[in-house]
Amino acid sequence: MLLAALIVEGEHLVTQERLADVLWSENPPSSSVKNIQTHVCHLRTLLGRERIERRPTGYALKIAPDERDVDVFEQQLRQGRLLVTQGRFKDACATLRHGLAQWRGPLLADLPNREAWRGQANRLESQKVLMIESLMEAELGLGHYETVVEELSLHLEMHPLHERFWAQRMLALSRSGNRSFAVMTYQQARQAMNQELGLEPGPELRHLHQKIVQG
The missing domain is CATH 1.20.58 (Methane Monooxygenase Hydroxylase; Chain G, domain 1)
Incomplete structure (x- = not known):
C-alpha cells in the first residue's frame, strides 16, 4: 500500500498524513509516523535506499519517465x-x-x-x-468501419451514456452503407439516455441523426 501510494504520485511529495490515510483510512494508530518510517526502511532495502527520498513532511519516489x-x-x-x-x-x-x-x-x-x-x-x-x-x-x-462498429459495441456496454461513442458508431454504420442501422443506433442511444437520465440526446447527436436521415 505504501509503495502504491508513492508510485501513484510519481516524483511528487506524499505527505505523512496522506500515507497514514492510505494505510489505515480513518483510524491511524498513535505510532503511525514510526510505523511509516519502518515500512519505508523495508522498501528501501528492496528497492535501493536512493529510490525513496525523505522530505520534511513526507516521502517521494525517484522514478524514470517511462517506468x-x-x-x-x-x-x-x-x-x-x-x-x-x-x-x-x-x-x-x-x-x-x-x-x-x-x-x-x-x-x-x-x-x-x-x-x-x-x-x-x-x-x-x-x-x-x-x-x-x-x-x-x-x-x-x-475507413475501418467494421472495426469501429465492433469495438464500440463493447465500449458502449461500459459507457452507455457517452454520446461521442454513439456518434462514432452511427458514422461508421452510415459510411459503410448501413444507414438504417445508423438510424436504429440513434434510437438505442435515445432510449438509453431517456431511461437513465430522463433526457434527450444532445444537439450534436441529434444533428448527426438528422443528416443521416436526410442522406
Whole structure:
C-alpha cells in the first residue's frame, strides 16, 4: 500500500498524513509516523535506499519517465491525439493502441481501501475514454468501419451514456452503407439516455441523426 501510494504520485511529495490515510483510512494508530518510517526502511532495502527520498513532511519516489505505465499511457495519448489532428491516422492507431495496452484492469483494483485512489482512478478513466475516442476517430479516418462498429459495441456496454461513442458508431454504420442501422443506433442511444437520465440526446447527436436521415 505504501509503495502504491508513492508510485501513484510519481516524483511528487506524499505527505505523512496522506500515507497514514492510505494505510489505515480513518483510524491511524498513535505510532503511525514510526510505523511509516519502518515500512519505508523495508522498501528501501528492496528497492535501493536512493529510490525513496525523505522530505520534511513526507516521502517521494525517484522514478524514470517511462517506468510507470501511466506515464507511457499519457504520453501515447498526447502523441496519438496530435497524429489524429495531423491526419496521420495509421500512425495514430498504432500509438493509441500501444497506450491502451498499458491498461490491464481497473487501477489498483487488487489493493484494499480503494477509496484512497478514487480521484486518480476517475481522472485516468476519463483519459482512457478520451483515448478510445481518438482511436475510433483514427479508425474512421482509415475507413475501418467494421472495426469501429465492433469495438464500440463493447465500449458502449461500459459507457452507455457517452454520446461521442454513439456518434462514432452511427458514422461508421452510415459510411459503410448501413444507414438504417445508423438510424436504429440513434434510437438505442435515445432510449438509453431517456431511461437513465430522463433526457434527450444532445444537439450534436441529434444533428448527426438528422443528416443521416436526410442522406
